[in-house]
Amino acid sequence: MYGRKGCQLVKEIASGEKEQLTPFNSDLFDQVIAECSQHYVELQALIRNMQEKGLDVQTSKNEDHFGALIHHLSLVRNKRCLTSYMYNRAEILRNLIWKVGPVLPQEILEKLSHFEKEYFKKHSASLKSYMSRIDLDLAVDMVPPKDPYIQVRVLDDIGEGIVLSDEKSVNFARHSMHLLKRTDAEQFIARGLMEELTG
Amino acid sequence: MVRSKLLIPVWFPRNSREGTVDEFVEGGTDPLTISLYQMDLDRTQFLLRSYLRIRLQKIEKHMFHILKTDELFNRLSKEEKVFAQRSCDDLKMHLEDSVLSRLPDNYQSILKQSIISEEIDMVPKPQLDMFVVCKTKYYLGHIQLEDGDDGNLDDRGNQRPLEEPFEMEPNVLYFVRYKPIKKLVEEGKIDLY
Numbered sequence: 001m002y003g004r005k006g007c008q009l010v011k012e013i014a015s016g017e018k019e020q021l022t023p024f025n026s027d028l029f030d031q032v033i034a035e036c037s038q039h040y041v042e043l044q045a046l047i048r049n050m051q052e053k054g055l056d057v058q059t060s061k062n063e064d065h066f067g068a069l070i071h072h073l074s075l076v077r078n079k080r081c082l083t084s085y086m087y088n089r090a091e092i093l094r095n096l097i098w099k100v101g102p103v104l105p106q107e108i109l110e111k112l113s114h115f116e117k118e119y120f121k122k123h124s125a126s127l128k129s130y131m132s133r134i135d136l137d138l139a140v141d142m143v144p145p146k147d148p149y150i151q152v153r154v155l156d157d158i159g160e161g162i163v164l165s166d167e168k169s170v171n172f173a174r175h176s177m178h179l180l181k182r183t184d185a186e187q188f189i190a191r192g193l194m195e196e197l198t199g
Numbered sequence: 200m201v202r203s204k205l206l207i208p209v210w211f212p213r214n215s216r217e218g219t220v221d222e223f224v225e226g227g228t229d230p231l232t233i234s235l236y237q238m239d240l241d242r243t244q245f246l247l248r249s250y251l252r253i254r255l256q257k258i259e260k261h262m263f264h265i266l267k268t269d270e271l272f273n274r275l276s277k278e279e280k281v282f283a284q285r286s287c288d289d290l291k292m293h294l295e296d297s298v299l300s301r302l303p304d305n306y307q308s309i310l311k312q313s314i315i316s317e318e319i320d321m322v323p324k325p326q327l328d329m330f331v332v333c334k335t336k337y338y339l340g341h342i343q344l345e346d347g348d349d350g351n352l353d354d355r356g357n358q359r360p361l362e363e364p365f366e367m368e369p370n371v372l373y374f375v376r377y378k379p380i381k382k383l384v385e386e387g388k389i390d391l392y
Contacts, residue, residue, distance in 0.1 A: 033298075040303035075313070076306070076313055080312065083298050083299075083309075083321070122293075123286060123289055126285040126286055127255070130255070130278055130282040134278050136251070138252045138255070
């Protein structure tokens, strides 16, 4: 049935967990694209048919006209499904920049199409250029500060000699605990390399 | 609209105030005093960042709509305009590469569904019919809650009894559709919550 595959594509976005990406369904996506081309072939055939009969394509309302109309509307509907699939995924990607930062972990990267990876890079770059133009890093300070310093535990080997904003160099060995400025720690917490110790 | 008059005092003395915190540290001022200053500074910076961040996220959400609506586009700061333009170009290219270039000729526009669409019908707009919680400081009478424009087109609309004009008392919370009160919000007569 016309349009069913496009609908499945949209359902994948609509029924998925909010703000969660499903793997890019290139199989279904290509099938919908192919369906579009098929509609177009049949649409043109019907119009040619009308022209051969010497009918005015704009005004005559015979069976070919309505057949062509169905193909046109199905094509337009598929286009809406395809673009909204990409558009909504792009929106989730943009939100990921705010939550995870410009470097995506491998398990998310695997779910993206080639173009989505490109888009993610480009959009991160334009955010970055905005921030450098206003000379303010908006990726830190995501939660209201209660205390300028927080207690954190290092979850992964981050490495030695990382220089913090007060120009001291720190050794973040795995499982070590530190009292850091919130703005320094946030970027590591976002990437899952540290956790905040509360209570 | 960017409230630059409010922003400037917060934004630009950043360096000078940070200077004072450093001076306190070197001058051996009481650590408690320093930490209070530091907290105040952090709080202000958080507010500034949140403000700019939320604006950017709104731009991201409806970039095509903002870019083609002059009234909205002119509310952006110079830097935001550059960002909005660039984001739009990137997303447009992304959609073209992934979808539009693979569709038949007459169906490749990003703004229109097909070549025969007379107006722009592919751009997602913000939903203005949502209900919002709001409050006013002054008494406001005669607020028309029905949309005047399209009411007459629909016959059923005429049969439905017209709602009485809506009144708002000061400092009472109301739950209404955003669209009819949009203008009053922009004029600063109604505050949203």
